[in-house]
Amino acid sequence: MTARRTQKVSAKEVTKRILNHEDLFILDVRNESDFSDWKIEGNSVEIINIPYFDLLDDMRPALDKIPADKEIVVVCAKEGSSIFVAEQLAEAGLNHVSYLEGGMKSWSEHxxxxxxxxxxxxxxxxxxxxxxxxxxxxxxxxxxxxxxxxxxxxxxxxxxxxxxxxxxxxxxxxxxxxxxxxxxxxxxxxxxxxxxxxxxxxxxxxxxxxxxxxxxxxxxxxxxxxxxxxxxxxxxxxxxxxxxxxxxxxxxxxxxxxxxxxxxxxxxxxxxxxxxxxxxxxxxxxxxxxxxxxxxxxxxxxxxxxxxxxxxxxxxxxxxxxxxxxxxxxxxxxxxxxxxxxxxxxxxxxxxxxxxxxxxxxxxxxxxxxxxxxxxxxxxx
Amino acid sequence: MNSDKIVDAKGMACPMPIVKTKKSMDELRSGQVLEVHATDKGAKNDLTAWAKSTGHELLSTAEENGVYKFWIKKA
Incomplete structure (x- = not known):
């Protein structure tokens, strides 16, 4: 079920969207210090940070802050934690959830x-x-x-x-x-x-x-x-x-x-x-x-x-x-x-x-x- | 350093080291010490931040042959 509802999105695709000024809502689930050090930026990017370990039992802290009608991309360091969170969000009823393939590691390399x-x-x-x-x-x-x-x-x-x-x-x-x-x-x-x-x-x-x-x-x-x-x-x-x-x-x-x-x-x-x-x-x-x-x-x-x-x-x-x-x-x-x-x-x-x-x-x-x-x-x- | 329980998260990628750590921590009593072994570099910052956010005390860390070790006292 969940596999069909979350998709991966490549660093190239995220880049295209930023360069085309398309709206992008990003949930970055890395820890706070890594997030404040370095994150995805763009004029059309709205980004929030909730570490994945604050979402292990309960997705509500994220659901409260994510606009239900927007497409969102979940991002972490390599991708493991973002897949976990994206699947939970899809399970919770969000329809347009994807995760960044390869995480910030691939973002850094594109x-x-x-x-x-x-x-x-x-x-x-x-x-x-x-x-x-x-x-x-x-x-x-x-x-x-x-x-x-x-x-x-x-x-x-x-x-x-x-x-x-x-x-x-x-x-x-x-x-x-x-x-x-x-x-x-x-x-x-x-x-x-x-x-x-x-x-x-x-x-x-x-x-x-x-x-x-x-x-x-x-x-x-x-x-x-x-x-x-x-x-x-x-x-x-x-x-x-x-x-x-x-x-x-x-x-x-x-x-x-x-x-x-x-x-x-x-x-x-x-x-x-x-x-x-x-x-x-x-x-x-x-x-x-x-x-x-x-x-x-x-x-x-x-x-x-x-x-x-x-x-x-x-x-x-x-x-x-x-x-x-x-x-x-x-x-x-x-x-x-x-x-x-x-x-x-x-x-x-x-x-x-x-x-x-x-x-x-x-x-x-x-x-x-x-x-x-x-x-x-x-x-x- | 003495510990009451050891979590072996070697070879695991995020989010598993923290998922396992949290589960084991739930089984301890306040004041008991959990020892965590992990090989994922990201686990270091994440465990530190997790301990801070949950109120547990990170007593000590060490690195031996590519294995990161953490001792965390339950709040």
Whole structure:
């Protein structure tokens, strides 16, 4: 009986509904601290938290708060407890109950490809929105070739996309040594015999061979069509590098976000890098065209997602509206980026080690290390 | 640490460790101590939160070879 009345819904489907602004009522049955740390967000999402262990004997606390006419999705960490609660709710007479397949674990891993634009040389640029974690990666496609920037760990989703678009990977590029997620750049490059590019200043301790990113050493995708131009922009890390693509887009990594700026403390030396960060944001970026479209490696709030889920902003507009670009006083800037920062991302030191090749966690350990929000911006809470 | 009863929830996924813990706790008297063994990482935060919400006292926790151990005193 109950099996017919509860359905599973995938992370992809939930993402679609959020991007289409469809009403979604979510009952999150994880414990309070996990819920307050990190949850599903969206402009059209209404979400409540009642831990499953408060519902073991009696569903009334949930029934009292759920609108009877709405479709609801029950969510937990992996899915076991949400199936249990969803079945009980269906038993209690609710008609439209489903549960999130794979729980927050699969929510954290879904990548939604969003087309940024066609490029002048006939290529295309895509942004991959990791909606559950706030990470953004990019794929440049041109003449049967592809390059991926800031590849996330779930490389099978890029593989599938490349197959569908009949392109072969030639480059993976990381803007910096990531501390909030495990890079899939090296693993994916190995599979396709592609080159993996890293900023040398971030890669001094890595245990593997890589291509050094350097200003003036452009990277080509497709037959001399799309130029990926590295610009050294330290601050979040000492090696952080931005990329200009097709003279129109600037990929800013974790240096500049749409509504915030990167934090300089994740490698343990905020004081030293605060000056670099200021020079990059208030100096190097100021010299670039205000018409460039900023494509960052993260978003902090779901409200930063624009049309179709795309996260982007005009550089000139960011200079007037982004609070991180409007701190005139240098000592106040220093305070903002070194004091009262949000908590550091989950397992960030272990993640840095994995990205340097010093440790090789298995798939389950990698998942566990990445659970939770990213918190790479100074204004994340 | 001494306990009056042991719950073996090793290898079980949520919600089973807490379902079993709750059932065993119902059989104890106030002041008695229940020992829980679980391997699911999520059980750690959940048992802590569950104890707090029910008023039982989480006396101690330990981790040995991937097994999480909890000692909970009944309210």
């Amino acid at each position: 990548l939604e490809p969003v087309k940024v634009s066609d490029l002048s040389g006939g290529g295309e640029l895509y942004q991959f929105v990791r909606i559950g974690k706030g990470c953004l990666s990019y794929m440049v496609l041109s003449n049967g070739e592809a390059a991926i920037i800031d590849t996330s760990r779930m490389i099978d989703q890029y593989e599938q996309f490349m197959q569908e678009n009949s392109v072969k990977l030639v480059h993976t590029i990381d803007t910096h040594l990531h501390a909030d997620h495990i890079s899939g750049g090296r693993a994916l490059a190995q599979m396709y015999a592609a080159s993996y590019h890293l900023p040398p200043k971030d890669a001094q301790e890595v245990t593997f061979a890589y291509e050094e990113l350097a200003e003036g050493k452009d990277i080509t995708v497709g037959q001399e069509t799309i130029k990926v131009q590295p610009i050294y922009t330290p601050g979040h890390t000492i090696g952080s590098t931005s990329f200009i693509i097709d003279n129109t887009y600037i990929l800013t990594g974790d240096i500049l976000f749409i509504e915030s700026i990167g934090r300089p403390d994740l490698a343990g030396i905020a004081e030293d890098w605060a000056g670099d960060l200021r020079d990059t944001l208030y100096g190097r970026y100021k010299e670039l065209s205000e018409e460039l479209i900023v494509l960052p490696a993260h978003f902090g709030k779901i409200t930063e997602l624009g049309e179709g889920g795309l996260v982007s902003g005009r550089l000139g507009t960011l200079f007037s509206e982004n609070p991180g670009l409007n701190i005139e006083d240098e000592s106040e800037f220093r305070r903002t980026v070194t004091e009262s920062l949000p908590p550091q991302p989950h397992s960030y030191q272990e993640i840095r080690k994995a990205n340097r090749g010093e440790i090789t966690p298995n798939k389950e350990e990698q998942r566990e290390m990445e659970m939770g929000p990213n918190r790479c911006a100074v204004h994340d809470k």
